Amino acid sequence: MAKIKLFPHQLKALEMTRGMNKAAYYLDMGLGKTFVATEKAEELETNIILVVCQKSKLEDWEDHFNEFYPKYKTIIYKKQLQEIQPNTVIIINYDLIWRRDEFKKLKGFTLILDESSYIKNESSNRTKFILKMKAKNIILLSGTPTGGKYEELFSQIKLLGWKITKEAYWDKYIKFFLMNLGGFKKKKVTGYKNIDDLKQMLRQYGAVFMKTEEVIELPEVIPYEIKIKNIPQYKKFKKDRLIEIEENELVGDTSLTRLLYLRQLAAMYNKNKYEKVTELLESTEDRMIIFYNFKYECQKLQEICKKLKKPISIVNGGQRDLKNYEQHDNTITLIQYQAGAMGLNLQKANKIIYFSLTLSSELFEQSKKRTHRMGQQRSCFYYYLITEKSIEEDIFETLKQRKDYTDKLFEGEI
Structure with missing residues (x-):
């Protein structure tokens, strides 16, 4: 197997989540989250790694495992789940996974969600399906986990295992008022509060935050x-x-x-x-x-x-x-x-x-x-x-x- 030489910031991210079976690598775009996630999955040692990503990234993930982690049998999911061998990587896109009930039965695997902001909508079919899956380990990846909107982080918080109610989360961290839209109430966010406390709590549940300018010098x-x-x-x-x-x-x-x-x-x-x-x-x-x-x-x-x-x-x-x-x-x-x-x-x-x-x-x-x-x-x-x-x-x-x-x-x- 090819020996991967990680950058210092990638090693730091792994060290910060050592011993945890749930982690969120909120590393800025371009800092190599893919390698961090794969090394973490290696550390967790499960026979099955399930990667959920955008449709446009399916082949990128396949190429990544084939080139750098050839010990795995890597397959892009097509129409049905094949017989699973030890050390299997299954790659599937967000729009397909919730339409395949066979993934409800999958147990004891490591789940990698690439661009985990895709589950920010709690009422969407994909989010509800993923929240009900029986993953043993969870790895979330995103450079922009909320797009600056902390109210959209709650699904990821649930996956990391933080047992805070939605009402308590909004009361503590979100500034909002209720708008009347055609006879029904809609929350209108006006800002955020206690953000340092929020990030500290997230770190306790395996979240790592890194900005490019903090770890590497890029051109202007x-x-x-x-x-x-x-x-x-x-x-x-x-x-x-x-x-x-x-x-x-x-x-x-x-x-x-x-x-x-x-x-x-x-x-x-x-x-x-x-x-x-x-x-x-x-x-x-x-x-x-x-x-x-x-x-x-x-x-x-x-x-x-x-x-x-x-x-x-x-x-x-x-x-x-x-x-x-x-x-x-x-x-x-x-x-x-x-x-x-x-x-x-x-x-x-x-x-x-x-x-x-x-x-x-x-x-x-x-x-x-x-x-x-x-x-x-x-x-x-x-x-x-x-x-x-x-x-x-x-x-x-x-x-x-x-x-x-x-x-x-x-x-x-x-």
């Missing part, structure tokens, strides 16, 4: 906010909530549809953005990462890359092809936020273009760490294309405060 980050001229149709839609553009009729009759179409008019339908992207791509032969939201954007960006004769790699819900990224210095890699903002190691590149913005603070922060991570030797450049006098200006300011823009839906600000 250089952001550029590039103002993009708006299009006339944006102003018209904002006023009338109705417009026809490119043979599509956009009707913003609810807050959600209005938000969606304002975003699309600021980015997806904005020809000025595509012109700026073309200009940026023409100016370099370096690898470039472009984050986008909508399928239409991906299609138009591919057309630009083909005209410029640039090799393309794509990561979205339908495909994950990084072959050109790995092989060509001048590759343009198009990444849809939901599919690729988390988990990818893209430090061969040091430039990211944000064609359109996500509404999620967690995905926004994670996306920046695809290049600014351990192993990066060059300064990292982020190019934010922000359409003037549009909703993108508000979204960008909100994301810079590490808040989700969707919160404004409940504040009546959209």
Whole structure:
């Protein structure tokens, strides 16, 4: 078996959880949580390791075990659970596991939850299923366990074994008031309290917190906010909530549809953005990462890359092809936020273009760490294309405060 040489901060994280059978490694993106988790699983010595991760990370985990821990028989779960041999690793995605009752019967295994923030919604099927599983050992991994929202940590607290009620947790750590929404009450979070005490309690239950700047020196980050001229149709839609553009009729009759179409008019339908992207791509032969939201954007960006004769790699819900990224210095890699903002190691590149913005603070922060991570030797450049006098200006300011823009839906600000 290949001998793994860990970094000092990884050894420290393992030492801090020595003797515990439940641990949460809340290490910043790029600090090597995968190796910490695997070494911890080795220490716990169970015959079965079950890794639950995003669909886009299945092959990454398989490659990791095959290369560095070949003593395990590593399988990506397909349609049914195979006969389990000693030293077996089973890898499955979050969207599939709760649909397979056979995992309810599995016992005595080590459970690794990659990006454990995926179980922040206590009422979701995946969270309820995972909380009922019969794992002997639990390892949680996340660079952003709450996305800055401590109210979303409760499911992970339960997995770590902290027996505090939800009511007591909210009373002690969350500042909130009750909003009346159409006849029912909704908790509106206004802030947090006793956070040092919360983190100390979490440490007692196996949580390790590490920020990149605390353990390793990375190259500088250089952001550029590039103002993009708006299009006339944006102003018209904002006023009338109705417009026809490119043979599509956009009707913003609810807050959600209005938000969606304002975003699309600021980015997806904005020809000025595509012109700026073309200009940026023409100016370099370096690898470039472009984050986008909508399928239409991906299609138009591919057309630009083909005209410029640039090799393309794509990561979205339908495909994950990084072959050109790995092989060509001048590759343009198009990444849809939901599919690729988390988990990818893209430090061969040091430039990211944000064609359109996500509404999620967690995905926004994670996306920046695809290049600014351990192993990066060059300064990292982020190019934010922000359409003037549009909703993108508000979204960008909100994301810079590490808040989700969707919160404004409940504040009546959209």
